[in-house]
Amino acid sequence: MRFEDILDQDTAKGILINSIQSGRLAHSYLFTGPHGVGKIMMAKALAASLNCPNSSGVDGCGRCVICRQIEQGGYPEFLIVAPEGNNIKIDQIRELQSRLCFAPAIGRFRIVIVDMAESMTEEASNSFLKTLEEPPQNNILILNAEEADDLLPTIVSRCQKIPFRPLGVQVIAGFLEREKGVDGERAAVIAKISEGSLGKAISMLEEGFLETRDQWLRILGQCFDQPKGELLETASKLVSSLKTKGRGKYKIGGLTDLLALWATWYRDLMVLKQGGGEELVINQDFRRTLKKVTRRYNIKSLVAILSLLDQAQRDLRRWHNPLLVMERTILGIVKLGPEPQPIN
Ligand SMILES: [Zn+2]
Numbered sequence: 001m002r003f004e005d006i007l008d009q010d011t012a013k014g015i016l017i018n019s020i021q022s023g024r025l026a027h028s029y030l031f032t033g034p035h036g037v038g039k040i041m042m043a044k045a046l047a048a049s050l051n052c053p054n055s056s057g058v059d060g061c062g063r064c065v066i067c068r069q070i071e072q073g074g075y076p077e078f079l080i081v082a083p084e085g086n087n088i089k090i091d092q093i094r095e096l097q098s099r100l101c102f103a104p105a106i107g108r109f110r111i112v113i114v115d116m117a118e119s120m121t122e123e124a125s126n127s128f129l130k131t132l133e134e135p136p137q138n139n140i141l142i143l144n145a146e147e148a149d150d151l152l153p154t155i156v157s158r159c160q161k162i163p164f165r166p167l168g169v170q171v172i173a174g175f176l177e178r179e180k181g182v183d184g185e186r187a188a189v190i191a192k193i194s195e196g197s198l199g200k201a202i203s204m205l206e207e208g209f210l211e212t213r214d215q216w217l218r219i220l221g222q223c224f225d226q227p228k229g230e231l232l233e234t235a236s237k238l239v240s241s242l243k244t245k246g247r248g249k250y251k252i253g254g255l256t257d258l259l260a261l262w263a264t265w266y267r268d269l270m271v272l273k274q275g276g277g278e279e280l281v282i283n284q285d286f287r288r289t290l291k292k293v294t295r296r297y298n299i300k301s302l303v304a305i306l307s308l309l310d311q312a313q314r315d316l317r318r319w320h321n322p323l324l325v326m327e328r329t330i331l332g333i334v335k336l337g338p339e340p341q342p343i344n
Pocket residue numbers: 052053054055060061062063064065066067068
C-alpha cells in the first residue's frame with residue numbers, strides 16, 4: 001500500500017509524508033472524516049513506509065513480506081481495535097494496553113488503530129486517555145472518528161488532527177467502473193447516493209442497493225393511488241421492516257436512506273423542472289420517467305416536498321417517533337403530489 005494508491009486525500013497525505021520525511025512523527029493522530037474514505041488505507045501506507053526494509057523514504061516497496069502482510073492483513077504489529085457490538089469496551093482497551101507494554105516484536109513501529117473511536121464507552125475513553133498521556137515508545141496510535149466533537153476534548157487535545165474529506169462523485173464512479181466492472185450509469189447512481197464514501201458505495205453495490213432502490217421508488221409511486229388508510233399502513237410497514245438507521249458500519253438500507261433516496265428523486269425532478277442539464281440527474285437510469293413526471297409538478301410543491309424530506313431525516317436522527325415521522329412525510333408528499341394528468 002503506497003500513499004499514491006490512495007484516492008484523493010491530498011491534505012492528509014501531505015501532512016503524513018511531511019512528518020515522515022522530517023522525522024517528526026506524532027505519537028498519536030486523530031483521523032477525522034466520513035467512514036470509507038481511506039483512513040485505514042492511509043494507516044497501512046504509513047505502516048509500510050515506516051517498517052518496510054526497502055522503504056523509499058516515503059513509501060514501502062509493496063513487494064516484501066512486510067508490505068504484503070500490511071496490505072492483506074496478518075502483519076502482527078498492525079492492530080485494529082473496532083467496536084464489538086455497538087461499543088468499544090474497556091476490556092478491549094485493557095487488552096490493547098497489555099500488548100503495548102512490550103516493544104514491537106518486528107519492525108520499527110507498531111501501528112494501532114482505534115476505529116470508530118467515538119464508540120468507546122466512557123470507561124474505555126478514560127482508560128485510553130492514560131495511554132495517550134504516556135504513549136509507549138515505538139507505537140503510533142491512530143484514532144478514527146467521523147467528528148472530533150464526538151470524542152472527549154482531553155483525547156482530542158493529545159492527538160495531531162488529520163482531516164479526511166468525502167470523495168468526489170467522479171472518483172467513486174470511476175473506481176466502481178474500473179475495479180468492480182459496474183456500467184457507467186449504475187456506477188454514477190451509486191456514487192451520487194454514497195455521500196462521498198467509497199466504503200459505503202462498495203457496500204451498497206454488494207448489498208444490491210440498486211434493486212432496493214427500484215423497490216423503494218415503486219413504493220413511492222404507489223402511494224399516489226392509495227386512500228389515507230392504506231398510506232398509514234404503508235408507513236407502518238416501512239417502519240417495521242427497516243431499521244431507523246440501517247445496518248452495519250455504513251448504515252445501509254434504513255429509513256434515513258429511504259428518505260435520502262426519495263429526496264434524490266425530487267431533486268432530479270427539480271433539476272429537470274428548472275431546465276438543468278440531464279447529466280445533473282442522479283437517477284440517470286430513470287431519466288425518461290422523470291421527464292414525464294416533472295411536467296406534473298410546479299416548483300413550489302417540489303420545494304415543499306424536499307423540505308419535508310429534509311425535516312424527516314433530521315427528525316429520525318434525533319430519534320423522534322419513526323412511525324409519526326413516516327406518516328407525516330408520506331401524507332405530506334401525497335398531498336403535495338402531482339397534478340392530475342390532463343385527459344386528452
Ligand atoms: Zn516492502
